[in-house]
Amino acid sequence: MNVLKSIGLKEMPPGLSSEEAEKRLKQYGRNEIIEEKKESAWKLLLEQFSSPIILLLIFAAVLSGFTNYFQGGEYFDSILIMMIVFAAGIAGFVQDYKAEKTIEELKKLASPKAKVIRNGKIEVISSTEVVPGDLVLVEAGDVIPADGVIIQGFLELDESMMTGESKAVKKKSKEEVFSGTNVYTGEAILKVTLTGMSTKMGELAARMQEMKRESTPFQEHMKRFTKKIVIFTLLIILITFIAGFKKFGFLEALLIAVSLAVAAVPEGLPAVITIALSLGAREMARAKALVRRLAVTESIGSINIICTDKTGTLTLGKMEVVDEWFPGRNNENAFELFLEACYYCNDAEKAIKNSEEEWVGDETDIALKKFSLRKRKEESLKGFLRIDSIPFDSKKKMMSVLVKSDEGFLVFSKGAPEVIVNKSSEIIYNGRITSLDKKKKQEVLRKNDELASKGYRVLALAFKSTNKKPGKIFDKNLVFIGLVVLSDPLRKEVPQAVRECHEAGIRVIMITGDNPKTALEIARQAGIPSEEVITGEEFEKMKDEELLKALSKGVNVFARTNPFHKLRLLKLLKKQGHIVAMTGDGVNDSLALKKADVGIAMGVRGTEVAKEASDIILLDDNFSSIRNAVKQGRRIFDNIRKFVDYLLTCNTAEVMVVLTATLFLPFISLLPVQILWINLITDGLPALALSVDPARPDVMKRKPRKKTESIINKKLAMLITSIGIKKSLVILGTFLAVLPLGIDKARTVLFTGFIMYEFVRIAVIRFNEKLFSPKYLFANKFLLLSLAGSLGLQLLILYSPLSYYFRVVPLGFFEWTVLLAGTFIGFVLGIAIAIIINQITEEEY
Numbered sequence: 001m002n003v004l005k006s007i008g009l010k011e012m013p014p015g016l017s018s019e020e021a022e023k024r025l026k027q028y029g030r031n032e033i034i035e036e037k038k039e040s041a042w043k044l045l046l047e048q049f050s051s052p053i054i055l056l057l058i059f060a061a062v063l064s065g066f067t068n069y070f071q072g073g074e075y076f077d078s079i080l081i082m083m084i085v086f087a088a089g090i091a092g093f094v095q096d097y098k099a100e101k102t103i104e105e106l107k108k109l110a111s112p113k114a115k116v117i118r119n120g121k122i123e124v125i126s127s128t129e130v131v132p133g134d135l136v137l138v139e140a141g142d143v144i145p146a147d148g149v150i151i152q153g154f155l156e157l158d159e160s161m162m163t164g165e166s167k168a169v170k171k172k173s174k175e176e177v178f179s180g181t182n183v184y185t186g187e188a189i190l191k192v193t194l195t196g197m198s199t200k201m202g203e204l205a206a207r208m209q210e211m212k213r214e215s216t217p218f219q220e221h222m223k224r225f226t227k228k229i230v231i232f233t234l235l236i237i238l239i240t241f242i243a244g245f246k247k248f249g250f251l252e253a254l255l256i257a258v259s260l261a262v263a264a265v266p267e268g269l270p271a272v273i274t275i276a277l278s279l280g281a282r283e284m285a286r287a288k289a290l291v292r293r294l295a296v297t298e299s300i301g302s303i304n305i306i307c308t309d310k311t312g313t314l315t316l317g318k319m320e321v322v323d324e325w326f327p328g329r330n331n332e333n334a335f336e337l338f339l340e341a342c343y344y345c346n347d348a349e350k351a352i353k354n355s356e357e358e359w360v361g362d363e364t365d366i367a368l369k370k371f372s373l374r375k376r377k378e379e380s381l382k383g384f385l386r387i388d389s390i391p392f393d394s395k396k397k398m399m400s401v402l403v404k405s406d407e408g409f410l411v412f413s414k415g416a417p418e419v420i421v422n423k424s425s426e427i428i429y430n431g432r433i434t435s436l437d438k439k440k441k442q443e444v445l446r447k448n449d450e451l452a453s454k455g456y457r458v459l460a461l462a463f464k465s466t467n468k469k470p471g472k473i474f475d476k477n478l479v480f481i482g483l484v485v486l487s488d489p490l491r492k493e494v495p496q497a498v499r500e501c502h503e504a505g506i507r508v509i510m511i512t513g514d515n516p517k518t519a520l521e522i523a524r525q526a527g528i529p530s531e532e533v534i535t536g537e538e539f540e541k542m543k544d545e546e547l548l549k550a551l552s553k554g555v556n557v558f559a560r561t562n563p564f565h566k567l568r569l570l571k572l573l574k575k576q577g578h579i580v581a582m583t584g585d586g587v588n589d590s591l592a593l594k595k596a597d598v599g600i601a602m603g604v605r606g607t608e609v610a611k612e613a614s615d616i617i618l619l620d621d622n623f624s625s626i627r628n629a630v631k632q633g634r635r636i637f638d639n640i641r642k643f644v645d646y647l648l649t650c651n652t653a654e655v656m657v658v659l660t661a662t663l664f665l666p667f668i669s670l671l672p673v674q675i676l677w678i679n680l681i682t683d684g685l686p687a688l689a690l691s692v693d694p695a696r697p698d699v700m701k702r703k704p705r706k707k708t709e710s711i712i713n714k715k716l717a718m719l720i721t722s723i724g725i726k727k728s729l730v731i732l733g734t735f736l737a738v739l740p741l742g743i744d745k746a747r748t749v750l751f752t753g754f755i756m757y758e759f760v761r762i763a764v765i766r767f768n769e770k771l772f773s774p775k776y777l778f779a780n781k782f783l784l785l786s787l788a789g790s791l792g793l794q795l796l797i798l799y800s801p802l803s804y805y806f807r808v809v810p811l812g813f814f815e816w817t818v819l820l821a822g823t824f825i826g827f828v829l830g831i832a833i834a835i836i837i838n839q840i841t842e843e844e845y
Contacts (some may be wrong), residue, residue, distance in 0.1 A: 061078045130146050137189055143181070146199060303597060338482055367486055398475065451485055452515040551572070647682065749815050
């Protein structure tokens with residue numbers, strides 16, 4: 001009711017009934033922007049067959065059919081290639097479609113809330129459920145949920161998204177406001193006139209359709225990567241065709257070139273990366289970090305600085321009044337004014353949320369109101385009518401309200417003690433109002449320092465009485481009442497989370513609007529080292545060079561700051577090349593959240609403006625959720641790098657085997673359909689299973705990777721090349737060992753050897769990742785099942801009528817002995833190569 005009183009309403013208007021609201025929701029539809037140009041499922045499916053990789057495979061199928069036609073043979077090869085290409089396309093479509101649905105689900109979870117008056121009560125609902133005729137309460141930090149008219153109140157709005165002008169626009173009673181605009185300051189009640197696509201924002205969206213599906217950085221990287229693969233493959237095909245033409249003639253050379261094209265292409269790679277990011281976003285959501293863009297699932301893992309708020313993030317954010325302090329003695333009169341100030345200088349109120357009545361508002365306000373109601377019944381505190389207010393401002397660091405009583409008018413103020421003291425000219429001392437001299441000011445500030453140094457949050461309360469209604473500026477010449485002592489304990493899990501961040505090479509900087517001594521004590525409890533604290537006032541006086549020097553000396557605590565200090569600090573850190581995550585919850589925090597490499601908004605106490613500007617929303621406002629998100633981000637990047645290693649090693653070996661056979665053997669070693677089957681088996685479930693591998697034991701003990709670091713770094717390139725060569729030599733060795741038994745047996749051994757080598761390559765990768773111990777060996781059941789499935793499908797081809805279509809023959813005891821021996825040799829050599837490369841380079845895998 002405080003907001004209603006502030007805007008001049010004496011009682012709660014009835015608003016719409018639940019029945020009427022439901023009726024209008026059916027009539028007008030949900031209050032949301034419809035993305036008309038959103039790609040259909042059919043278009044998404046067709047896109048799977050337009051990538052350079054798939055087009056190259058289709059080209060290979062056509063060439064295979066062409067050679068079969070002139071050789072008078074059957075078309076099974078080309079038909080099977082097309083079938084497998086189609087299967088790969090369907091798999092890619094399913095994965096992309098799931099990723100699209102994941103983003104939609106995340107958007108729903110992040111949808112803004114609106115405070116509406118229905119059935120004579122305040123209810124908190126999703127903004128999509130707002131209907132024409134609804135009465136909506138808005139205040140600083142809110143996003144206007146629909147087009148409407150101000151019934152009563154005053155607002156300063158950011159309409160830049162509509163007009164392009166960043167200047168704040170002032171709106172008063174009977175003036176229009178528009179959906180999607182941000183409230184800077186003020187309080188008002190609106191009557192909704194238009195919702196959804198009928199709003200100005202909806203009309204704009206219908207005309208411009210700006211909302212497009214963006215590729216993640218990994219997808220863009222992989223697009224460039226696959227283009228390089230295609231160009232490289234075409235060059236090798238050309239060279240192989242020329243070499244084969246002289247040896248085998250046109251048709252045979254063309255078939256070899258087709259085989260090589262199929263061998264070089266990792267067709268499942270783009271789809272596996274998309275699904276890995278999508279699964280990562282889901283995991284982060286379960287860990288209370290709601291990702292608003294898929295790209296962030298990997299970029300969060302590369303941050304090396306976290307700039308975090310204190311209240312509610314490092315601390316519980318559950319304020320409780322634990323003590324009060326009054327100057328002098330005999331404070332009965334002061335205590336009554338103290339309770340009235342707590343009650344009236346306050347925007348907390350009860351509202352219906354999720355069908356239950358609960359307190360909504362700032363946690364400090366809720367604590368003060370609960371304290372006043374604990375000490376006095378609400379009826380005894382309802383004698384005044386709130387008629388005006390000066391909202392809390394991060395620069396002024398205080399809030400004031402004007403109330404009307406039977407005797408005249410009263411002003412109640414609360415804020416930072418040093419601010420309230422400077423705004424006061426008198427003080428209640430020993431029960432009497434007297435002049436606030438220098439000695440008494442020092443007494444108040446000493447007590448404030450003493451309490452703050454113990455980690456308490458301290459606010460000062462003041463009042464002023466007047467017979468005449470004051471003007472707009474009524475928060476000066478106040479009478480100091482006393483200090484209210486609030487406890488906001490550190491979250492018990494924060495010290496460990498901060499310690500893990502430090503071990504992971506991530507610096508934690510605390511930025512707070514609280515008292516410097518309180519900030520330093522909370523930092524000490526959290527394990528954030530800082531020899532000193534820089535206040536907002538000092539911050540503004542310092543040059544960039546001085547700030548950088550202080551940061552280099554290890555200053556990690558900034559107190560009495562405002563959002564513009566955050567923005568300046570962020571720019572300085574980024575200028576030094578740091579990758580910065582920034583938390584925020586206020587309207588003005590949106591500037592820093594947008595500029596940060598990863599902007600993190602608070603889901604519980606954050607304003608809708610801050611949430612819209614962020615990349616991640618913390619559903620529990622907890623610092624440890626940031627740590628968890630970083631861990632997930634690193635795990636995702638590691639797993640993507642892992643299956644890139646796995647796929648490209650297989651493809652390197654395939655190219656080398658085909659190319660070597662072409663140059664030195666008088667027959668084709670592997671047929672196109674066999675190579676594509678190998679790729680499908682290796683690029684399919686096993687590769688996807690690697691994307692859900694557990695995090696490495698040292699995932700939070702490594703330094704962050706560089707922003708410019710590619711998926712394939714020097715170390716990974718060495719591993720892919722050396723193990724690819726080793727794999728091709730071992731598999732060619734098994735091929736030559738069985739060749740005396742005939743080309744069909746030898747080709748089947750070669751074909752099966754690639755499938756068997758899946759186990760070897762994955763074992764070496766997990767050894768390199770320190771995931772080879774019994775604890776981790778069976779942690780990824782999906783991987784074990786996929787490997788078993790791959791082997792089962794290969795056995796089905798070998799020992800069923802399908803063998804005819806794949807040109808293979810059943811293998812006997814001798815051939816399996818050769819294969820198992822080769823697999824063992826490959827494993828030993830693979831481990832040896834990994835150990836040697838680990839010694840040569842210190843780069844992370």
